Amino acid sequence: MLILDxxxxxxxxxxxxxxxxxxxxxxHTTKATILLIEHRVDAVxxxxxxxxxxxxxxxxxxxxxxxxxxxxxxxxxxxxxxxLPSSCHLARALKSIGWPLEDCPLTVEEMEYxxxxxxxxxxxxxxxSGSDIAPDVSTPPVSSSSGAAIDVEGVHFTYPDGTIALRxxxxxxxxxxxxxxxxxxGSGKTTLAKIxxxxxxxxxxxxTILGRVLTxxxxxxxxxxxxxxxxxxxxxxxxxxxRDELAYSLDPSVDAEExxxxxxxxxxxxxxxxxxxxxxxxxxxxxxxRLSIATMVAMEQPILILDxxxFGQDYQSAHEVxxxxxxxxxxxxxxxxxTHDMQLVADYAHEVAVMAQGRIIFQGTPRxxxxxxxxxxxxxxxxxxxxxxxxxLGLNGLYTVExxxxxxxxxxxxxx
Numbered sequence: 001m002l003i004l005d006x007x008x009x010x011x012x013x014x015x016x017x018x019x020x021x022x023x024x025x026x027x028h029t030t031k032a033t034i035l036l037i038e039h040r041v042d043a044v045x046x047x048x049x050x051x052x053x054x055x056x057x058x059x060x061x062x063x064x065x066x067x068x069x070x071x072x073x074x075x076x077x078x079x080x081x082x083x084l085p086s087s088c089h090l091a092r093a094l095k096s097i098g099w100p101l102e103d104c105p106l107t108v109e110e111m112e113y114x115x116x117x118x119x120x121x122x123x124x125x126x127x128x129s130g131s132d133i134a135p136d137v138s139t140p141p142v143s144s145s146s147g148a149a150i151d152v153e154g155v156h157f158t159y160p161d162g163t164i165a166l167r168x169x170x171x172x173x174x175x176x177x178x179x180x181x182x183x184x185x186g187s188g189k190t191t192l193a194k195i196x197x198x199x200x201x202x203x204x205x206x207x208t209i210l211g212r213v214l215t216x217x218x219x220x221x222x223x224x225x226x227x228x229x230x231x232x233x234x235x236x237x238x239x240x241x242x243r244d245e246l247a248y249s250l251d252p253s254v255d256a257e258e259x260x261x262x263x264x265x266x267x268x269x270x271x272x273x274x275x276x277x278x279x280x281x282x283x284x285x286x287x288x289x290r291l292s293i294a295t296m297v298a299m300e301q302p303i304l305i306l307d308x309x310x311f312g313q314d315y316q317s318a319h320e321v322x323x324x325x326x327x328x329x330x331x332x333x334x335x336x337x338x339t340h341d342m343q344l345v346a347d348y349a350h351e352v353a354v355m356a357q358g359r360i361i362f363q364g365t366p367r368x369x370x371x372x373x374x375x376x377x378x379x380x381x382x383x384x385x386x387x388x389x390x391x392x393l394g395l396n397g398l399y400t401v402e403x404x405x406x407x408x409x410x411x412x413x414x415x416x
Contacts, residue, residue: 001034002032002035004035004036006038008020009311010231010308010311011340012185012380012381014184020043020044023047039315042086042385045066045085049065050065051063051065051066061076062076070084078092081315081317082314083314085104085107087104087110087385087389089401090401091111093405102114108392112393147175148173148175149175149176149302149303149336150172150208150209150303150336151171152169152207153170153206153207155169155192155195155202155204155207156169156202157191157203165188166188166191166192166195167359168359171363175334176329176332178325178329178335178350179336179337180337180339180351180352180353181337181353181355182339182342182355182379183355184356185380187356187379188355195207196214196336197222197226197305198223202214209222210302226301229292229304229307229309231308233292234288236292237280237281237288237291240279240280241277242272242279243263245280246267247259248295249295250262250263263276267294269297269320269324270320271287272291275287286312289309289312290317290321293309302332302333306335306338307338308338308340309337309339326348337349340381342381342384342387343384345366345384346366351363351366352364352366354379361378367399370399386398390403395407
């Protein structure tokens, strides 16, 4: 038996595809039983014979084939805060506005077939044009007129073993924006983040944070301006209790009563109420990630850099984490998010930059990126599932559930 616990959580899309191809080959060439523990199921679903679903209390709430588990619309799983396949999530949304979809499609291909079978009017030739169907309605950055939060000009970095991590990097992050940095594993994303927060020096080039050039003399002071959530949350923990981790992050001038109120509020916001006295290292990976984010949120810096913020999270926890980050951005915080999750980019980012082999090869809106398949391919990235569905149907610009709902509400399917 082979047991795998979220084996692709830190892999880019290309590496994830390669891993599951290998797993598929292993499944076909051996008699080994493969037990895969996973939150996100889009990539792995074609390999799966049987699913066992654990509820919030750790008990089995469903078991069966993928088709049986998602037979209707996955309502039970959704209520338990469990990720649904992207196509099933969209089907639930379309059914909520009256689309007569029957079963829950398990893949993008099945969702395409289900939509075409309904003959919706927006699939008629007059609606198939080269321009985006859905307008870009993302909220502009709160302080976009105030200049850049981060300005990177010509930065280079080489590790002692000779590995060149960054090559002439140029990047501008608008103040108050929700900014995403994407790219394959090893493309230089984490190295750049560590330079931005002063953990590594820029060997060449200039970095400006909120209008101030980052110099060796100022590197120790950068934590007042920039919070950093590490890719590995354990690298942040310095105390033996969850409550103490949060307390350490608060302004020492805060009085005891207000300190307790803020800690309790953070515990509640990040779903850690029952773990205040636990050792941070004893938490689950998902809980560790939420604690690492909570400690940085507590510090209230104007810039927050997060490396894979939704790593190890179920649907409900990921949604709550992103809601907190979105609220911070709306209040003026610059959110700089390193991620492999392209649906997160579609749903939240105002701008996205793509790294490949230590260089920035693209910077622009997510919509502009999704129209550049050659850039995605070069960086080992994929279209998010809903954007892939949009492309398969010959429709441009339907990249989020909200995009699909706005358009589908205007063009109801043909009923028989």
